[in-house]
Amino acid sequence: MKITFIFYLIFCFNFSAMAFTLNNSEAITFAQDEVSVNVARGNCSHIGMNESEILRIVADAVDQYWNRVPTSRLKLRAGSVLDLSTTDYSNGSICLSGTACEPNPDLAVSNGVLITCNHLAANFSSSGVLAVTVPNNISGKTIIGSLIMINDQSANPFVSKSRDEKIAIIAHELGHSFGLGHSKVTDSLMYYSTVKMRTSLGYDDFRGITYLYPKEQPITCGTIQDQSLGPNNLLLNWLGLLIGLFIMIFLNYQLRYLKLRPRF
Ligand SMILES: [Zn+2]
Structure with missing residues (x-):
């Protein structure tokens, strides 16, 4: 979870600075x-x-x-x-x-x-x-x-x-x-x-x-949505992000309360 989260954030924030190339023009x-x-x-x-x-x-x-x-x-x-x-x-x-x-x-x-x-x-x-x-x-x-x-x-x-x-x-x-x-x-x-x-x-x-080969993630970064995919997709993505963050914060507090080392 931790590794996935970190790599996903890195990928999101650096998407505009790609140095890799593709085999073909697309x-x-x-x-x-x-x-x-x-x-x-x-x-x-x-x-x-x-x-x-x-x-x-x-x-x-x-x-x-x-x-x-x-x-x-x-x-x-x-x-x-x-x-x-x-x-x-x-x-x-x-x-x-x-x-x-x-x-x-x-x-x-x-x-x-x-x-x-x-x-x-x-x-x-x-x-x-x-x-x-x-x-x-x-x-x-x-x-x-x-x-x-x-x-x-x-x-x-x-x-x-x-x-x-x-x-x-x-x-x-x-x-x-x-x-x-x-x-x-x-x-x-x-x-x-x-x-x-x-x-x-x-x-x-x-x-x-x-x-x-992007793997579906529970959160989304700053992408623009295609309207044809449905008007509620963007809202659902942000809702998923908020729920995910809330769960992580909640678990962090719970683990601290139990005097266990947080995992996130
Ligand atoms: Zn080569």
Whole structure:
């Protein structure tokens, strides 16, 4: 409660100072609140780990980073290893040729996030690129599926990273997979470059995921209401805020009276 309340207040008061960016010119998001992250079988040759270890890294990445945001409704889950032998994810181009990245429909992911290894040099703009991600199956403003390609060329930079760094790299790519672009803030997970010894999200990452996947809260900040939602919504929101504050103050006094340490 305390943590949620604090993060929500921070988000409300700093909403106008966003430094995170979106993958697209507008917000595109998964429709569901729970998204599985699966791994394609049989494509990794040069990154020093198999699909099961990638899944364990995914589990650590979501626990350590994105699933810790109390103001976001999105929950990422490590899924399973999938046999997708009819599609060559190991050597396919993530984008159609051209200046802008138009996702390759031949590699479209039908549901959630798919991680694969890939060794096609054209997918990685330089040998230093660790991985690349595209939400490659979109319907309107809804992401159906996203594809993460780990650089699996024989001289890839991913293989020499520590396990903690690999967790941070996968977490960064997961940020792209659900709609975030790069942040200008250097201590953000979504900063374009890796940051040594990173172990948690930055403040800007919290704001980014909360912007895309806001969790309903019992209080409201200074937003303007759409009249079409109903004339009483604003009044009800303020009423909810007052009731919430009254309950918190009441409980504080009660706990003090009982000589217990207040929790709020
Ligand atoms: Zn990136």
